[in-house]
Amino acid sequence: MTVNVFAVPVFFICFRECLECSIVVSVLLAWLKQTIGPERDPVVYKKLVRQIWWGIGLGFGCCIIIGGGMIGAFYGLSKNAFSGAENLWEGAFSLLATVIITIVGAALLRVSKLQDKWRVKLSKSLEKDDGSTKRSCFGSFKLWGQKYSMFLLPFVTVLREGLEAVVFIGGVGLSLPATAFPLAVVCGLAAGVAVGYLIYRGGNSARLQIFLIFSTCVLYLVAAGLFSKAVWNFEINAWNHAVGGDASETGSGPGSYNIHNSVWHVNCCNPQLNGGGGWGVFNAILGWQNSATYGSVISYNLYWVFIMAGFGSMRYFEKNGHWPLMKAKAKAAIVEDEPIESGESSRTGSDLMESSLEMTESKQPRGSTRVRELTA
């Protein structure tokens, strides 16, 4: 009798979770290399790269600890910490991840256009500040977020994906022998890392602009899927409570979903069931569900509408110096600010725009912004 040494569901779970992480991390790394670059500014580059690896490492460590705790509690105390709140946790994490990826994605694109300036900015941000400027609590938090964004994004991503993997493996693993795990886990992780590496290499050899556009598109696809999944998770959680138990126990068939909310449902291709297989990967990248609700479909489309509006506005702002629907304040007045020391808002491109385009005194001065009129 052959020993089962390769659990296919476990492989797919590890692969798709690792894939999402790899995409994010490899894009960040490749971007860092191209934009900041070890040749141009090794100090900043090294610091940021280290932040990324710290994020990965800590995220991985945390999810091992938390996941191990959950599994231990499940087997030891028979307390199933997963069910009941599982969908809520997933939904919340997905939402958080969406927000972070949305912001960072736009930042990557924006920044790549003015690499020199950003290198300087980043290096300044990484220096210790002298505490001379006052800033609000929120301002400090924002500042901290800026400084450590390279840490935060990988950390949250790895933590979220890792916990998902633990929960899913815990779910399918009950019926599998222990011998089937190690090889499947290692292969899944290796496959995910391999894809990430390919992206990284591709990123380094291709033209930066093309690579960035392509990878940002992928990132946003993932983020759109995440947003849809978050909404879907909240709806499934409500359905589980209405039905009184885990609806997914009924598999993919009737009863596993709320007929009144359903936009489409097929009794196959379920990314949640038994590791999900290929459909799980489909779900990870694009947010595919075999049972879609009004919420998940509408949220997916609304997200894209929001993205399109956001980028359109950003372009408009760059060209015209003011946001759409707002009046141009003054002509030919350029504001230069010292963004970092002043605790300036560093929302993606907005500070860059403010610093490069016209701005008038009527706009609220921030911190110690200096306004200088430039005669045309």
Place this chain on the structure above:
Amino acid sequence: MALSLSSFLNPIAILLSIWLVPTVVADTVTFDWDIGWTRANPDGLAERPVIGINGQWPLPLLNITKGDRVIVNMNNKLGNESTSMHFHGMFQNGTSDMDGPVGVTQCDVPPGSSFRLNFTYPDGLRGQLVVHDPENPYLGQYDAEIPLTLSDWYHDEMPGLIAGFISYKNPTGAEPVPKSALMNDTQNLTVAVEPGKTYYVRLSNIGAFAGQYFWIEGHTMRVIEVDGVYTDPAETDMIYITASQRYGFLVTMKADSSANFAMVGSMDTDLFDKVPATLNTNVTGWLVYDDGAPKVAAALLEEFRPFDDMTLRPQDGMEILGDADLTVTLDLSMNNLGDGANYAFFNDITYTRPVVPTLYSALTTGVNANDVAVYGEYTNSYVLQKDEIVDIVLNNADKGKHPFHLHGHNFQAIYRGPDNEGSYNATNETAFPVTPMRRDVLMVRPLGNFVIRFKADNPGVWFFHCHIDWHLITGLAATFIEAPLELQKTLTIPEDHLEACRVFGVPVAGNAAGNTVDVLNLEGQNRAVAPLPAGFTARGIVALVFSCISAFLGMAVIAWYGAAPVSTAELACAKRFVAKHGG
């Protein structure tokens, strides 16, 4: 609200009396019943409204003698519910219109009106009708009778339970779990007995759902009758009695005893969705030899080993009927329909009450009454010719046990397959019993099958259905229209029956759609809920396409933004910045 379920008063009776000898009428027994709400708390756990007769609950035990003519004048004083009534074991030969099931042989009896017969039993309107037979072959072998009923009991009223049961929030079709078990509509019953005497115990399960295991500690039971059919005596320690079944057995008391003995009814929890830890599934009574002696609680048993009723042989020795002229195969399944709720199906059709009660269709469609089409597509109807021998092969694709009841007949139970046998396969079977057991309620085993045989010698419209109330209301039923053309010659519907229909606006003539002109045109018939969509519906495809378009558009915008060059002003400013702060 019309909640008529074919429910019953249980006669442990000799049906032959009313069937074979309709002209011998000894007495006319008239019951004048006001059906109304009253309150009761039989298990001591919760008082609740119940449906009583003449303000009384538990219902009075009815005793009549074989050959009597029974008239029930029923006044529906419920105020909020309509009702109807069915008597088990009454073949209603020549009186199919008195059989009771709503939509099959009559309409609901609306509140505030009078009717003869019909209603909804788990809310309390169920009881025992005992028909005494002066020609009982076992007469003289017993000294007295003990009437006994077993039942499950709910604390909530049926309308609420039904709404929760047939709902998209209950997609697995979990039946409501009873709150307790009752014996003679109470608990801790005491029955005084004298040593050395033999008693004829008439046991009926008048519950809605749960089958029960029944035994008497320290005593053996000698089964002599099931569902009103006398059998050769069979000794057993334990009986399994499903909802609506009846068992008659003799128990001989110990010659000398100063102890009291428990008799226990224990609900079969196999079909219960969740068994709460606080649920007491047993009900205990005592055979009291000595009032002063203690009533010891029943001992717990390791396992249940009930008697198999298929091993019984009828006392009259009636041999198996000849080969079947017609074999009706019914495949039982349970599934969800488009409203998300769980329904029960025979051959993928869930019974839906027709516009016109089936009996009235049979009487008013002339020669077409022989065409099964006039009875609708959702009534699982079969037309039987007079005196045909009919086999019903029932295949159970569900994991539950189902007790099936046939109105109008006792059938011969010629085969029952074990658990998991799957569909009945005629080629695999060995010979059928020479004198098969006869009764009118037979249980099919989980994922098993059974075959029953009867002769269609009772013109009328007869319902065949699972006697678990929950399954009945979700459509586990079929209709047999027996010799409709004979029926047209012999049966007239009394005016008060027709009046009850008119009150609700129910037509009393025509096919299942109420069409009197073209009876083969079923447009307008009552349909079951539509099935769930099989895959992508139009709206699903639109949603998916739209989402893909959004994603592509979004990526195009991103690409456009990413590729767009920086404006000169911006570039200049950036250069200044770098120069200022050092690169």
